[in-house]
Amino acid sequence: MHPDALTIGNLMGQAKAKKLLGRALANQTMAHAYLFRGPTGVGKKRAARTLAALxxxxxxxxxxxxxxCASCVKFAANSHPDLLEVEPVKGVIKIDQVRDLQKALRFAPHEAKVRFVLLPDVHLTMQRKETANSLLKTLEEPPADTILVLTADESGKVLPTILSRCQVIPFFPLPYDEVASTLVAADGMDLDEATALARLAEGSLGRARLLHDKGLLAERASIAATLCRCPAGSLASIGPILAMADQAAARKDDLPELLALLAIWFRDLILHQMGAPGAHLASPDLAALLHAADARWSLPRLLRNLELIAAARRQLARNCRATLVCEVLFFALL
Ligand SMILES: [Zn+2]
Structure with missing residues (x-):
């Protein structure tokens, strides 16, 4: 079976969701409206499309x-006329979009036995009460042969009027090794990088890909290598550290995430010095630097470095100038 095929067998993890939905399907007790709730990037939308295909x-x-079959092929190509995905406009679902959807639902499905409507990320896209209220009647009494699937992040707030009308299906972080092997097989990454991404993204395939696409992991590696290479108090260190601070500051909104990744590396170094086995470290991509880092920083210095990064992140949250924060931080970390 092709790994991209929309089948339950191809869905990663999510045993509980598969069990709940599988049982409802077998007993023909599918709800009219579901809320797939769990972390970002663990396959909620893909699960909705797979359910529609099945x-x-x-x-x-x-x-x-x-x-x-002809139907499965259309769902896989995202071209089935009876899978209606409401695309947020500038991050929100507008009331007009809900009305358009309701108009479309007045007609029978084109060809599907069961038509599906996907409303993504309602914790972000449907925060206005007016929009949510306009959807309530559809959530309560959707037309026959139509199932609505809403998705939401577990940490985001879903309006109670929506929540109370949906059956909630919980989604969970994916097993790290499965995320890593997918990144190797589908994205062509090497295993160390993939393992680091899976651990840093806490089992979210989507977040792992985002970290990779933004180049944050590569930049973290470059910062770690520069910190290991540049001795404190040396004139030769000034140029590389200033250049690195400039580059990091240019990350703007992604800078706090970059510093968080750097903090995880220092946490790893602490665990390593305390004797944790390599399998428990979140940064296998930086294993080559362990030796140099051990020689460089004592345990108290590593603990202090963690505090320095936390302080820098607080300064960024208070809108302090990013370049200055990075310069001070990187020199202090040496
Ligand atoms: Zn089929």
Whole structure:
């Protein structure tokens, strides 16, 4: 089976969601509205599309979609006319979009047995009460043969009027090794980088890819190497540290995330000095620097460095000038 095929077998992790939805499907007790709730980047939207494919598969096998029938192929290509995804505009779902959806739902599905509507990230996209209220009637009494799937981050707030009308299906972080092997197989990363990303993203494939795409992991590696290479109090260190501060400050909104990743490296160095086995470290991509770092910083210095990074992040949150914060921080870390 092709790894991109929209099948339950291809869905990573999420045993609980699979069990709850599988049971409802088998007993024909599907709810009209679901809220898939869990961390970002663990496959909630993909699960919704997979459920739509499975409910409409023309030749399901062993309780899973076949991935090859005309219906499955359309869902996989994201071109099925009865999978309606409401795309947020500038981060929000507008009241007009809900009205347009309701108009579309007055007609029978084009070809599907069960039409699906996907409303993504409602903890962000549907925070206005007016918009949520306009959706309530549809949530309560959706047309026959239509299932609504809403998604939301576990930490975000979902309006109670929406929450009370949906059956909540919980989603969880993915196993780190499965995230890592996917990054190796599908994205062509090397295993150390993939493992580091999976751990740093705490089991979110989406967040791991974001960290990678923004180049934050690579920049962290470059900062760590420069810190190891530049001795404190040396004139030769000034140029590289100033250049590094400039580059980091240019990250703007991503700078706090970059510093958080740097803090995880220092935390790893502390664990390493305290004798933690390598398997427990979050930064296998920086294993080559362990020796140099050990020679460089004592345990009290590493603890102090963690505090310095935390203080720098607080200064950034207070809108202190990013370049200055980075310069002071990087020299202090030496
Ligand atoms: Zn099929």
């Amino acid at each position: 409910c409409n598969c023309l030749a399901p096998e062993h309780g899973d979609a076949c991935a090859v």
